[in-house]
Amino acid sequence: MPIPPPTVTDPSLNLAMAVVASSHAPVLLLDGNRSVVAASVAFGQAFGIDTAKARGHALASLGSGEWDVPQLASLLKATASGLAEVTNYEFDLKREGRGDRRLVVNAQKLSYGEGEDVRLLLAIADVTDMRVAETMNDDLLRDKRCCFRSCSTASPIVFRSSPACFSRAPSGFNRPKYGIICTTRITG
Numbered sequence: 001m002p003i004p005p006p007t008v009t010d011p012s013l014n015l016a017m018a019v020v021a022s023s024h025a026p027v028l029l030l031d032g033n034r035s036v037v038a039a040s041v042a043f044g045q046a047f048g049i050d051t052a053k054a055r056g057h058a059l060a061s062l063g064s065g066e067w068d069v070p071q072l073a074s075l076l077k078a079t080a081s082g083l084a085e086v087t088n089y090e091f092d093l094k095r096e097g098r099g100d101r102r103l104v105v106n107a108q109k110l111s112y113g114e115g116e117d118v119r120l121l122l123a124i125a126d127v128t129d130m131r132v133a134e135t136m137n138d139d140l141l142r143d144k145r146c147c148f149r150s151c152s153t154a155s156p157i158v159f160r161s162s163p164a165c166f167s168r169a170p171s172g173f174n175r176p177k178y179g180i181i182c183t184t185r186i187t188g
Contacts, residue, residue, distance in 0.1 A: 013037075016110065016119065021051075025123060029110075032080045032118030034059045034073065046126060047093070066095045072105065079107050080118050090127075102128045 017038040020029045026043035028036060036054045044051035049062055059076070060068035069091055078084035086107035093101045104127050110119040 013119070016121075020121070026126070027124070028059070028122040030059060030076070030120040030122060032120075034076050034080070034120070036062070037119065043124065046124075064096055066093055069093075076107060076120060076122075079109050080120055082109060085109070086122075100128075101126050102131050 016029055020027050020038040020040055023040040024042055025040065026046045027040040028043060029038040031037050035056060035058050039049070039051040039054050041051060043049065044054070047063065054062055060073060072086075072089065072091060075084060075086045075089060079086055086105055089105045089107075091103055091105070093103050095101070104125045105122060107120055107122045110121055
């Protein structure tokens, strides 16, 4: 059951909520119990969550429960208590009926002064496509090094690649159509 949205009379909290709500990056403002105080429109768009309805709900209950990540909850709890700060924590957001997304989360406790309610600021970056591109680049570099090592006495052969060679590439990536295979000459 969602916690009712707070009646905000604190100007600093009003400002924080306004900044979060207007952010062009996926950002959340949570209370000490890890319930949503404010969410950026970018967060809602990136993860298919109605930000107006998210307010007052626990982070773990957002969406279809895909944000219920025990290690993230533990890190946020430690951050709220002042024992830790979450820096570049990576995890896979597993959503039913959709592909997994690799996320990087940064979180810190906001200080409003003594006796004030705990607030956590979370910034979330989706690095899925970047990780796929890095993997493809590493694969291509490894293939190129192998090819150069064997090409000293080789004849290059140009071939048309099959789409299966690039099955890891997400849609929208440019996929090469041609590659080079080096074959050594057999003399004798």
